[in-house]
Amino acid sequence: MLFSYHALDQDGHEREGTVEALSMDVAVATLQRRSLIVSSIEPAAKKSLLTVDISLFKHVSNKDVVILSRQIATLFEAQVSALRIFRLLAAEVDNKTLAEVMSQIADDLQGGSPISKAMARHPKVFTNFYVNMVRSGEESGKLSETFGYLADYLDRTYEVMSKAQNALIYPAFVIGVFFIVMALMLTMVIPKISAILTDSGSEIPLYTQVVIALSNFLVHYGFYIIIAMVIGVFFIYRSLQTESGKLFFDSFKLDVPYLGNLYQKLYLSRIADNFSTMLVSGVPVVEAVEITASVVGSATFERILMQAGEEVKGGATISDALGKHSEIPGIMTAMIKVGEETGELGNILATLAKFYRREVNNAVDTLIDLIEPLMIVMLGLGVGTLLASVLIPIYNLAGSIN
Numbered sequence: 001m002l003f004s005y006h007a008l009d010q011d012g013h014e015r016e017g018t019v020e021a022l023s024m025d026v027a028v029a030t031l032q033r034r035s036l037i038v039s040s041i042e043p044a045a046k047k048s049l050l051t052v053d054i055s056l057f058k059h060v061s062n063k064d065v066v067i068l069s070r071q072i073a074t075l076f077e078a079q080v081s082a083l084r085i086f087r088l089l090a091a092e093v094d095n096k097t098l099a100e101v102m103s104q105i106a107d108d109l110q111g112g113s114p115i116s117k118a119m120a121r122h123p124k125v126f127t128n129f130y131v132n133m134v135r136s137g138e139e140s141g142k143l144s145e146t147f148g149y150l151a152d153y154l155d156r157t158y159e160v161m162s163k164a165q166n167a168l169i170y171p172a173f174v175i176g177v178f179f180i181v182m183a184l185m186l187t188m189v190i191p192k193i194s195a196i197l198t199d200s201g202s203e204i205p206l207y208t209q210v211v212i213a214l215s216n217f218l219v220h221y222g223f224y225i226i227i228a229m230v231i232g233v234f235f236i237y238r239s240l241q242t243e244s245g246k247l248f249f250d251s252f253k254l255d256v257p258y259l260g261n262l263y264q265k266l267y268l269s270r271i272a273d274n275f276s277t278m279l280v281s282g283v284p285v286v287e288a289v290e291i292t293a294s295v296v297g298s299a300t301f302e303r304i305l306m307q308a309g310e311e312v313k314g315g316a317t318i319s320d321a322l323g324k325h326s327e328i329p330g331i332m333t334a335m336i337k338v339g340e341e342t343g344e345l346g347n348i349l350a351t352l353a354k355f356y357r358r359e360v361n362n363a364v365d366t367l368i369d370l371i372e373p374l375m376i377v378m379l380g381l382g383v384g385t386l387l388a389s390v391l392i393p394i395y396n397l398a399g400s401i402n
Contacts, residue, residue, distance in 0.1 A: 149281055160266065262363045
């Protein structure tokens with residue numbers, strides 16, 4: 001059960017927030033263990049549709065977490081206590097949602113909770129990978145180094161992902177505007193011109209008849225097409241929430257020419273980087289494989305890694321377990337095998353991660369170079385065909401009148 005409270009800390013500052021407990025007495029005891037003097041506590045009111053928070057405005061971006069991790073690492077290196085670090089960050093971060101999370105983590109730390117456990121209560125901000133990395137740092141006594149690894153890793157991931165996403169924004173925008181303009185012309189301009197051509201009684205070329213037929217179809221059935229598209233998008237979204245739907249969509253992405261190769265390299269880069277970062281931080285191999293599976297972002301590679309994890313538990317090597325899957329390139333399994341034999345698996349994986357990041361960057365640059373001329377040709381053909389199908393009959397009609 002969730003309780004809202006108002007309290008004073010040891011310095012006399014007012015604190016308010018929520019705490020989850022089985023009863024009010026347990027909630028009060030929990031707050032007292034955090035050295036808080038409870039002034040009022042009551043069950044949290046259920047939010048109505050009018051008062052519910054919109055999650056869009058409470059979003060914590062990857063960039064926020066990257067900067068946060070770098071700040072935590074710097075403060076740990078400066079020998080600042082964990083509680084003091086999170087109190088400072090709660091007061092300094094610009095994102096209000098993140099500031100609230102930092103404050104709650106600080107409250108948990110003051111109550112005796114480990115950092116990893118306090119972070120685990122906020123899965124929307126800190127992933128399973130992040131929490132396990134912090135837990136490993138706590139067990140090894142290398143928290144400052146761990147947060148440094150996390151900051152470096154998140155920085156690399158953010159750079160690759162943002163570059164891939166930004167490369168697709170411009171083409172998507174241009175193509176979207178193109179289809180909107182074409183739809184407006186077919187539903188608003190072409191019907192008026194086709195009426196003129198039809199009333200003239202002159203012979204209409206076949207390509208113009210096709211454009212007029214398409215225009216009439218959109219005018220009469222456009223509303224139903226929009227409804228069908230909305231329903232289709234809804235069902236596709238629902239299907240993508242299922243395991244089979246995710247697996248099908250991921251397999252489809254990997255089979256698309258060129259884009260599939262780009263996605264494969266992106267996922268392989270993420271796998272190698274995750275795995276390398278956790279091994280360097282002292283996370284056990286089996287746990288590292290399972291955590292990497294949960295954060296790779298692909299149902300196909302998640303299934304592969306989970307199967308590999310089960311085989312590693314049974315005594316198989318990582319290279320043998322991954323080598324059974326065609327989605328994992330032979331060069332990757334060969335290098336992992338070398339890393340296992342030499343005891344340098346972490347460094348080998350770091351090298352692989354750099355290689356695949358470079359491949360992703362090159363693939364994105366090539367994709368951009370290909371998309372721009374293709375868009376120009378597509379736009380030119382589309383607009384040119386539409387204009388020609390309308391203007392040529394009008395020109396012929398004007399010539400016959402003269």
